[in-house]
Amino acid sequence: MISVTLDATWWVVTIFVVDLVIRIAAIIVVPRNRRPTAAMAWLLAIYFIPFVGVLLFLLIGNPRLPRKRRRKQAAINRYIHDTSESLDFGTLKPHAPHWFTALVTLNRNLGAMPLAGDNDAQLISDYQQSLDAMAEAIRQAKRYVHVEFYILQTDDSTDNFFRALEEVAARGVEVRVLLDHWANRGKPFYRKTLKRLDAMGAHWHLMLPVQPLKGKYQRPDLRNHRKLLVVDGDIAYMGSQNVTDSSYNLRKNIRRGLRWVDLMVRVEGPVVASINAVFLSDWYSETDEILTDEIDLFSVQTGPGDLDCQIVPSGPGFDFQNNLKLFLGLLLAAREKIIIVSPYFVPDEALLLGITTACQKGVHVELFVSEEGDQALVYHAQRSYYEALLRAGVKIWMYPRPYILHSKSLTIDDEVAVIGSSNMDMRSFGLNLEISMLVRGEDFVRDMREVEDTYRGLSREMTLAEWEKQPLRSTVLDNLARLTSALQ
DSSP states (O other): OHHHHHHHHHHHHHHHHHHHHHHHHHHHHTTTTSOHHHHHHHHHHHHHSHHHHHHHHHHHOOOSOOHHHHHHHHHHHHHHHHHHTTOOOOOOOSOOOHHHHHHHHHHHHHHOOOOEEEEEEEEEOOHHHHHHHHHHHHHTOSSEEEEEESSBOOSTTTHHHHHHHHHHHHTTOEEEEEEEHHHHTTSTTHHHHHHHHHHHTOEEEEESOOBGGGTBOSOTTOEEOOEEEEETTTEEEEESOOBSOTTTTOHHHHHHTOEEEOOEEEEESTTHHHHHHHHHHHHHHHHOOOGGGTSOTTOOOOOSSOEEEEEEEESTTSSSOHHHHHHHHHHHHOSSEEEEEOSSEEOOHHHHHHHHHHHHTTOEEEEEEESSOSSHHHHHHHHTTHHHHHHHTOEEEEEOTTEEEOOOEEEETTTEEEEESOOEEHHHHHTEEEEEEEEEOHHHHHHHHHHHHHHHHHOEEEOHHHHTTOOHHHHHHHHHHHHHTTOO
């Protein structure tokens, strides 16, 4: 009897000591080089559910890519920066405001890409039209086609896109394809897609593969979220749209009638070289192949337009949150108007402060989000910010269900815009590899305003009076989701 009591006491003491060690170690390890909100969220998880919290932290607690990949990205940045330093990237528009020049320098220092002039950029807001336009561009290829999409699926909607790849591959055009591993595995048509790529002779690779048995592993929720297409280095497409049906072919989406609304941009001119550089850097990261020996990356041609454009790559391969700093710089520079379109809007403290400060300066601020959510945690985390935004004076527009407004853009005043793959949420800032394009040009912003007007005409405004009628259960869910969103 005494022995049993001693054994029980020993186990209690052991558990107590281990628990104490975990808590003390967490205070030392977790906050290091981590944002205070993220550190606090992890500490709460570890303190309330110590063993589960520690397991989660070990699994997804590192928001950065493995050291080898980060070294590759640093080497790529040095190559791009040094190689493009003295090259001519078109004639820039005159009279750029000082803040714009400073922002371009920031982007150059963080992401290595130069500002390029003489570009043309055409928006495509129709989902199927975008897929078909990319297919027609592919059919014009003479040397190579570079395809990089977060989700890539062969289905009825994308069949024309894949047929175009098959046609050019059959006549000897080099087809290189990158698709995110985790976003595609287990999805409808995944194996069919890979078989079709194999059959056409495309060179394809999975991005950020989680294949520990093959020696390929990093934090499993890191994603390459970029969407881009480059044809011969002359034409490029980028934006928010994946190559898949607008329902994503998921039963739950089809059952709910959900359809995605996206925005892509067709680009010609010197900036295409920068978009191609993003592809080549991702290709190198996944394959160790350096394609600059066969592709003259910065052999650029003047485009048919006069837009100044700069590509801003971002993600866990970089030391800083390049996209977040770009957005913050624009918010601070705005003098009259800010229009944000982001399906997943979960700002960090700096971004929220930038938006509310802009309102307090008298800047007109509008935010477009979806009335319907396809990801419960993000949807509720996003909602937790509505009251603060509404009280600050932000106009919030709710795009009607059953559509998911998936476009991602930011316009300020009448001359500057950003379009790309990056949401304004903590996942896009810290965990996703993204691509954004900064554009200076009144014509382009005018085209963006037309798209925004279309969204506004279809949406309804969320008012503070309506928000204050939210039931308590919704508030609880929103606040709990807000806490989990900081686990990075």
